[in-house]
Amino acid sequence: MGFRIVKLPxxxxxxxxxxxxxxxxxxxxxxxxxxxxxxxxTDKATVEIPSPVSGTVAALGAEAGQMLAVGAELVRLEIExxxxxxxxxxxxxxxxxxxxxxxxxxxxxxxxxxxxxxxxGLEPAQPAPGSAAxxxxxxxxxxAPSKPASPAPRPAATAPSSGPPRPAGEKPVASPxxxxxxxxxxxxxxxxRGTGPAGRIGHDDLDGFLNAxxxxxxxxxxxxxxxTGVEEIKVIGLRRRIAQRMADAKRRVAHFSxxxxxxxxxxxELRAALNQRHGASRPKLTLIPFLVQALVRAxxxxxxxxxxxxxxxxVIHRHAGIHVGIATQTPSGLMVPVLRHAETRDVxxxxxxxxxxxxxxxxxxxxxxELSGSTITITSLGALGGIVTTPVIxxxxxxxxxxxxxxxxxxxxxxxxxxxxxxxxxxxxxHRVVDGYDAALFVQxxxxxxxxxxxxxxxx
Numbered sequence: 001m002g003f004r005i006v007k008l009p010x011x012x013x014x015x016x017x018x019x020x021x022x023x024x025x026x027x028x029x030x031x032x033x034x035x036x037x038x039x040x041x042t043d044k045a046t047v048e049i050p051s052p053v054s055g056t057v058a059a060l061g062a063e064a065g066q067m068l069a070v071g072a073e074l075v076r077l078e079i080e081x082x083x084x085x086x087x088x089x090x091x092x093x094x095x096x097x098x099x100x101x102x103x104x105x106x107x108x109x110x111x112x113x114x115x116x117x118x119x120x121g122l123e124p125a126q127p128a129p130g131s132a133a134x135x136x137x138x139x140x141x142x143x144a145p146s147k148p149a150s151p152a153p154r155p156a157a158t159a160p161s162s163g164p165p166r167p168a169g170e171k172p173v174a175s176p177x178x179x180x181x182x183x184x185x186x187x188x189x190x191x192x193r194g195t196g197p198a199g200r201i202g203h204d205d206l207d208g209f210l211n212a213x214x215x216x217x218x219x220x221x222x223x224x225x226x227x228t229g230v231e232e233i234k235v236i237g238l239r240r241r242i243a244q245r246m247a248d249a250k251r252r253v254a255h256f257s258x259x260x261x262x263x264x265x266x267x268x269e270l271r272a273a274l275n276q277r278h279g280a281s282r283p284k285l286t287l288i289p290f291l292v293q294a295l296v297r298a299x300x301x302x303x304x305x306x307x308x309x310x311x312x313x314x315v316i317h318r319h320a321g322i323h324v325g326i327a328t329q330t331p332s333g334l335m336v337p338v339l340r341h342a343e344t345r346d347v348x349x350x351x352x353x354x355x356x357x358x359x360x361x362x363x364x365x366x367x368x369x370e371l372s373g374s375t376i377t378i379t380s381l382g383a384l385g386g387i388v389t390t391p392v393i394x395x396x397x398x399x400x401x402x403x404x405x406x407x408x409x410x411x412x413x414x415x416x417x418x419x420x421x422x423x424x425x426x427x428x429x430x431h432r433v434v435d436g437y438d439a440a441l442f443v444q445x446x447x448x449x450x451x452x453x454x455x456x457x458x459x460x
Contacts, residue, residue: 004053006075008040008061008068011047017069018042020062021237025075029057037075040068041237045368055079065236174201181206238333249395252311254431257390260443264406265421267453282348287403289350291378292324293456294449295401296343299376302442306375308396309433316398316433325374325394326354328361335361336394338374347456378403389426398433401446402426425450 008018018040025037034050041047055077062068172189174182178201182189185206192209194201220226235243264287271285299306299322307318322343325336337357342350360366377394380403391402404424410417425446429439449455 002079002081003058004055004077004079005073006037006049006052006077008070008072008074009049010070011040011042015042015070017067018047019067019237019240020064020074021046023060023064025057025060027057027060031055031057031077039237040074041241045371046238046364049074051075051077053077053079065234065240172201173198178203178206185210238335242333245395246392249392253393253395255390255393255428256431256436256439257426257428258436258439258443259388259424259426260447262423262425262447263411263420263451264423267450268406268421270453278348283351283355285347285351286354288326288354288378288380289347290450290453290456291401291403291446292339292342292345292350292354293347294446295324295376295378296322297449297456298442298445301445302438304434304438305399305429305442307398307433308375309398309430310396311432319375321375323373323375325377325397326357327377327379327394328358330362330364332364335366335371336374336377337361337366337370338372340373376400381405388424391426391428393428393430398430399439399442400428402428 011018019042020038021041022039023037024035024039025031031037031051031054033052033054036048037051038049039046040049056079057075058078059073059076061073061075068074172192173194173196174189179189181203182192187206187209189201192201192205193199194205196202196205267287267290271287271290275285303318304316306322307316309316321341324339324342326339328335328337337360339345339350339353339357345353357366357370360370374394374397376397377391377400379389379391379400381389383405385403385405387404387407389402389404391400393400402425404426406421406423408419408421411420411422413420425443427439427443429436
C-alpha cells in the first residue's frame with residue numbers, strides 16, 4: 001500500500017490560487033480513475049478536478065470554501081502497490097482517515113496520544129511508567145476571598161388595591177422626596193396609584209410600582225407559533241466570488257448614477273410586430289437586443305464609456321470592439337456572459353446569442369471566455385424591475401446600463417394627455433474617468449435612439 005498526492009494543478013495563466021467550491025468525495029470513499037474529486041473556482045471559471053488513479057480517499061487538503069495555492073495538496077489517495085511515503089499533514093484542518101493518522105504517527109516514531117474522559121471533554125492520558133516525565137500539573141489559583149454578602153433586599157411593597165384612583169387630569173400628590181426618586185428612576189407619577197389621603201403617593205407606592213412584575217403579553221392566536229431557529233449558510237463558491245467583486249467595486253469605484261425616463265411605446269410596438277411576423281422562424285425579440293443596437297450606435301461618439309480602467313496602473317483602455325456583458329441570474333448566483341463584437345450583429349443575431357449565453361450560464365455550461373472580457377454591461381430585472389435602480393459597475397468597466405419596469409402613464413403631447421408606455425433607464429458610471437456631463441449626453445443619446453427605433457436599423 002502507498003499514497004498518491006493529488007495537487008492543485010495550474011488551471012489558468014496567472015492563477016496563483018483557487019477556492020475549493022465543492023467536494024464530490026469524502027474521506028474513506030473508493031474512487032475510480034477520472035472520477036471527479038472536487039470543483040475549484042478561480043476569478044475566471046469553475047474547474048472540475050478528476051482523480052488520476054483509482055484508490056481510497058485518505059485525506060482532503062481543504063474544506064469547501066477554503067483557498068489553496070497552485071501546487072498545494074488537494075487530495076491524498078491510498079493506492080494498491082504504491083510506494084509513495086505519506087507526506088506530513090498540513091496544520092490547516094485537513095481531514096485524515098484514522099488509519100492514515102496511525103501510519104503517519106508510526107512513521108514519525110511517535111505513538112498516538114490516547115484520550116480519556118475529562119470533566120469538560122477529552123484530555124491526553126498520562127504517560128505510561130518509564131516514559132518521559134509528564135509536566136507537573138499547575139495548581140489551580142486559589143479563589144479570591146469572597147465579598148461579604150449583601151443584605152437581602154427589602155421585600156417589595158405591594159400597592160394596596162383599595163386605594164382610590166385619581167380622577168382623570170388630576171395632578172399627582174407627592175412629597176418632594178418622592179418626586180425626586182421618581183425623576184431619577186424615570187417614572188411618570190401620573191402612572192403610580194397613591195394610597196395615602198386624597199390619593200397621595202408615598203414611598204411604599206413608588207416601591208410597589210418599581211417592583212411590580214411586568215404585564216404579561218397577550219397569548220398568540222391559535223395556530224401561530226414563534227419561530228426561533230437560525231439557519232447558518234457559509235458563503236462559498238460563486239456567492240463568495242460575487243460578494244468579493246461587489247464589495248471591491250463599491251470600495252474602489254466612484255459610483256454615480258443618472259436616471260432618465262424613456263418613451264418605449266414605439267420600440268415595443270415594433271418588437272411585438274416583428275415577433276408576430278417572424279415568431280416561427282426567428283428568435284423571440286426582447287428589449288435587450290434593441291438596447292444593444294442603441295449602444296452600438298451611441299458608443300462611437302462616447303468611447304470613454306466602452307473602456308476599462310486599471311486603477312493600479314492609472315491607465316484607461318478604450319476598446320474598439322463592443323463586448324456587452326448581459327447580467328444573468330442563475331441558480332448559483334449572478335453571472336455576466338458576454339455578447340462579443342456586438343457591432344457585427346443585427347437585432348436578430350443579438351437576440352439569438354443573448355438567449356444562448358443566458359441558457360448556458362443558467363445550466364452551468366458557459367465556457368470561461370464567455371464569462372469574461374465585457375467592456376460595458378446591461379442589467380435588467382425584467383418584469384420585476386423597479387421604478388429606479390442604481391446598478392453596481394462590473395469592474396474594471398466604467399459604465400453599466402440598468403433596465404427598469406415599463407409603466408403606462410399619461411404624457412403631455414400635442415396639447416393633450418395621451419397614454420404612453422414609459423420606462424426609466426438607470427445608468428451608473430465611474431466618476432474617476434467619466435464626467436457627469438458626458439454621462440448625461442450618453443444616456444440622452446440612448447434615449448433618442450430607443451424612442452425612434454427606426455434609427456436602429458439605418459446604416460450610418
